[in-house]
Amino acid sequence: MARLSTRTGDLHASPVREMLSIAQRPGVISFAGGLPSPESFAGLDLPPPPRELLQYGPTEGEPELRAKIAGELSALGIDSAPDRVLILSGSQQGIDLAAKLVVDPGAVVAVESPAYLAALQVFRFFGARFEILDRTDPAATWDAAPPAMAYVTPTFQNPTGGCWSATERRALAQACDAHDVILFEDDPYRDLVYEPCERRPVCAEVKSASWIYQGSFSKTVAPGLRLGFLTASEDIFPLLVRLKQAADLHTNRLSQWMVLQYLNDPDRAARMERVAALYREKRDVFDEALTRHLGDLATWTVPPGGLFFWVTLGGAMDPETLLKKALERGVLFTPGSHFLAEGGACPAIRLNFSLATPEDAERGLRTLGEILRG
Amino acid sequence: MARLSTRTGDLHASPVREMLSIAQRPGVISFAGGLPSPESFAGLDLPPPPRELLQYGPTEGEPELRAKIAGELSALGIDSAPDRVLILSGSQQGIDLAAKLVVDPGAVVAVESPAYLAALQVFRFFGARFEILDRTDPAATWDAAPPAMAYVTPTFQNPTGGCWSATERRALAQACDAHDVILFEDDPYRDLVYEPCERRPVCAEVKSASWIYQGSFSKTVAPGLRLGFLTASEDIFPLLVRLKQAADLHTNRLSQWMVLQYLNDPDRAARMERVAALYREKRDVFDEALTRHLGDLATWTVPPGGLFFWVTLGGAMDPETLLKKALERGVLFTPGSHFLAEGGACPAIRLNFSLATPEDAERGLRTLGEILRG
Secondary structure (H helix, E strand, O other), X not given: OOOOOXXXXXXXXXXXXXXXXXXXXXXXXXXXXXXXXXXXXXXXXXXXXXXXXXXXXXXXXXXXXXXXXXXXXXXXXXXXXXXXXXXXXXXXXXHHHHHHHHOOOOOEEEEOOOOOHHHHHHHHHOOOEEEEOOOOOOOOOOOOOOOOEEEEOOOOOOOOOOOOOHHHHHHHHHHHHHHOOEEEEEOOOOOOXXXXXXXXXXXXXXXXXXXXXXXXOOOOOOXXXXXXXXXXXXXXXXXXXXXXXXXXXXXXXXXXXXXXXXXXXXXXXXXXXXXXXXXXXXXXXXXXXXXXXXXXXXXXXXXXXXXXXXXXXOOOOOHHHXXXXXXXXXXXXXXXXXXXXXXXXXXXXXXXXXXXXXXXXXXXXXXXXXXXXX | OOOOOHHHHHOOOOHHHHXXXXXXXXXXXXXXXXXXXXXXXXXOOOOOOOHHHHXXXXXXXXXXXXXXXXXXHHHOOOOOOHHHXXXXXXXXXXXXXXXXXXXXXXXXXXXXXXXXXXXXXXXXXXXXXXXXXXXXXXXXXXXXXXXOEEEEOOOOOOOOOXXXXXXXXXXXXXXXXXXXXXXXXXXXXXXXXXXXXXXXXXXXXXXXXXXXXXXXXXXXXXXXXXXXXXXEOOOOHHHHHHHHHHHHOXXXXXXXXXXXXXXXXXXXXXXXXXXXXXXXXXXXXHHHHHHHHHOOOEEEOOOOEOOEEEEEEOOXXXXXXXXXXXXXXXXXXXXXXXXXXXXXXXXEEEEEOOOOOHHHHHHHHHHHHHHHOO
């Protein structure tokens, strides 16, 4: 028997992976993943990329793309600069790099609960213990023992779709400053905005703590390109670059060039408005179908942005049982328990509304309603 | 001061990184990196890729590409299959995944010395201790305490350019089988072959041990696409897929599609012959210039493949002093000590011959000779 690292003990077959393989069967309606609508993708009608991009490139990324991103981050109030932007092979990679930077076995990471499950998995894999963040009083327990890092998705959070208030954002920034806690803000959904909503980055409020802010082009350009970015405070940025170099040398240069074309496209703002309108419409259709079929069986808040509804079941059936029965009828979703840092049961389910057609949303939600009614 | 993981103590500013930034200054002649010649790259004149590749894709990679690679690996004698090929964001990523799979702090990894320095860095970063592999008797010390893994680059090794004999390959496979040591074979240079040479993968000889075999398209297609692959024994392959998912979800799909086009290109074999001819010519020109300028000051073996000369200096000057003086005159190389698993001094230097023009090779090597002569 091969001798493997202790961390492989945590590499359970993911229930989500199993579900996603079912999701690919023809005729299955999946609310389980977080796939953007293909209608939202930027097109591929670009001139041929420069041939010199075929050579190895800099670990940090292409200078023009880094400068463009730094300018946009500065406009959000973040203390960024072109030489402090690191291009990532998708923002999942930023989570891996941050975990490597911070997490020794037993290190405490403060997280929301529920939180993005693939971030929880990575932190757990490196041996993190979790402390659940209280948004109204984040430093409640930090006097005794501050965590090594706070990981948050304050804007259109996955899975809840919610946004932190300005007060909550300031409170977290101040808590991190006061206790020297690294703030890691994950912000992949900020441009998928359907109603006015507080979106000022928490990192823009930090004065002295170390911080990492990351974003993604998966939702605004296309996920298949695997392109994200991070910026970080001066003390830790160089370490993240070295971790990136050890992880995959640098990110695909053709993708970087393509994303730069999209960012410089005169039609960009109009395209993002069309994407937001498309998703707003999909969200509203989904909300109406939810009301029709689960209105008396569950509660939810209409998300002001992002890709998900977080729906709390009334108690007639637990989410795992519902999922089992729904799978038999070709409908998938993700049970809320997968997003809990502390583990245990959760009465909620996460429903993705960006991928399904209106007809599939109607049919899938009607099926869930029928099952819940027994 | 932010609380960082203990492993960040190992994130020294890399002397190689510093050198590479100097290498980009105009007029500098660099033998330091491992950059392929741009003349070797496959072209970009491809039809537009299918639009569905813009969506998220499978963690394992595109099915057609996996099948194509599995077929070629089977032809090499490796026990591969399409569902046991994992597409990587460059083969550096395979090293990160293997380290995560195997290396707990204090775990022993058996390596050649010298060995690929970015692999040593990653293993060290995860807390590995190194044992130097004796090619003629790999299991010499394994009865008492076998290592967790053996990492080798038996074909056109970086930095030495050498190839293991058939006997040495069989001995390592048998040692891994007998002591249940995971064999990790890194094979990025196998298609850059200039003279007949033993190239049968060691993994093709393994009977019972766990194993990982990885390859790269950086030298046969283009490095900017960041595309590599691994295949592994059935027991550990699923764990590597989950580690890949946690690292970056999946590899860029457009690159995967592009590489598949190149692999299916009817001109592929002829193109690889042209690439080998180009590099053989560059190697011979480099060898002649070496003989002219360092013939009486150093010794080397002409490499039968790969991208490097490994040149042992006669003792007139140590490589670090030579590098310092060479940098002042705009010439770069990598001192051999960087490749030693055990650390310490090394009288050799690594010279890359694939990038420099014949004129730059001549001028750069003449400069090194002049410095060595005082």
